[in-house]
Amino acid sequence: MTARCQTVNALVNPTGSMNVLSSREVSQLHDTSQTGLYTLFRQCALAVLSCDTELDDARELMALYSNFDIRIIQEHRGLQLELVNAPSCAFVNGELIRGVRQNLFSVVRDILHLHSELEAHGLSNLDDPHDITNLVFEILRHANAFRPGHPPNLVVCWGGHSIGREEYKYTKDVGYQLGLRGMDICTGCGPGAMKGPMKGAYIGHAKQRIHKGRFVGLTEPGIIAAESPNPIVNELIIMPDIEKRLEAFVRMGHGIIAFAGGPGTCEEILYLIGILLHPDNECQNYPFILTGPESSRAYFEQIDAFIGDTLGEEAQKLYTIIIDDPEEVANQMQKGLKEVTRYRREHNDAFYYNWKLNIDRSFQHPFEPTHENMAQLNLHSHLPAAELAANLRRAMSGIVAGNIKEDGLANIQKHGKFKLHGEPKLMKRVDALLQAFVEQQRMKLPGSHYEPCYEIITE
Structure with missing residues (x-):
């Protein structure tokens, strides 16, 4: 088990322009319902405060600091963050490290903005590649x-x-x-x-x-x-x-x-x-x-x-x-x-954002790594190379989710290993590559035991 830092309580002032929030935004960050932002806000904030912790398991980090809490105090002079049982390694002589504080308020900025943008545009309706590219641009622009x-x-x-x-x-x-x-x-x-x-x-x-x-x-x-x-x-x-x-x-x-x-x-x-x-x-x-x-x-x-x-x-x-x-x-x-x-x-393209790069919808549409979706991936060598690359990319993304992401870990624990099917010759190549990753300890941090979250079906 990774060593746990001592914990401290603190009030933190903002950095940059993120110094005022509306009452609605504060309510969203405090909302503990299934559709609220509190759980995501707390998880991302703890990750930033634990920047010196060598972990690659979200559940282990949350369990390590199960008493951690973060609240927003909104005053007429601006906002403050109240940290309860925060990792002490993020502080020096009682003061939050400046870089950690900057990143902490980046979490506030991006979670609120992502929520408002996705809510306004309707993420499920973003099928047009140009709309998705514009959304990526807007998020990056908002982050300066x-x-x-x-x-x-x-x-x-x-x-x-x-x-x-x-x-x-x-x-x-x-x-x-x-x-x-x-x-x-x-x-x-x-x-x-x-x-x-x-x-x-x-x-x-x-x-x-x-x-x-x-x-x-x-x-x-x-x-x-x-x-x-x-x-x-x-x-x-x-x-x-x-x-x-x-x-x-x-x-x-x-x-x-x-x-x-x-x-x-x-x-x-x-x-x-x-x-x-x-x-x-x-x-x-x-x-x-x-x-x-x-x-x-x-x-x-x-x-x-x-x-x-x-x-x-x-x-x-x-x-x-x-x-x-x-x-x-x-x-x-x-x-x-x-x-x-x-x-x-x-080609009169911007230096700061590659507008002319064509990204096909198959590389833009979010892939949810459920057991059903992983099993249904079309993995056959007769596919056009770009399409096969997209499906192989999804397979690797699902394995990453099963290795380290909280939802992926929970799905593996509940339903067992992902099963990947496809053309036998291709699947043997995939299996050999993944097995090499395991043998070279590239699936988990060195010294950690790795239990595969997948099963390759080669026949």
């Missing part, structure tokens, strides 16, 4: 995530939360080289390969006397409690679901680096490949690099072979694999960003 006029320099880094020390050090080395070249970092905001690049880039920025470096953390409610924001994140943004989180990555980011990881990283790689396979995106300049230390070479060979066997050679041409060379990664990314700048100028 855009920097109009700034040339492309935001590099998205994907990778597992469960990686070893050598792989983690490598992510820092790559981040350092990116930081020396003035690049900002965006990750899923958690530990492991999401923390390392930010930590390295922070040092690179310091050496170059870059004082306003951006370290953007994109998360969503089902993940944040299992992957609490790491301490480097200075812009926390909570998207409503995994699909809009993924779209935010590829619309806002200018290039992507994928480090070693498990099913979540595989999901992200399949998502981007599936999008770039669309004929409308054939001319898109989108630098995409897979990289790791020499000890990860076999991992990337497995990923590359899996993509080649399932999606074909065209899919393999969409990325570059660089092993054990952080400087080359940074140089190739810098070169790629220059091409992105040229392309955006020639």
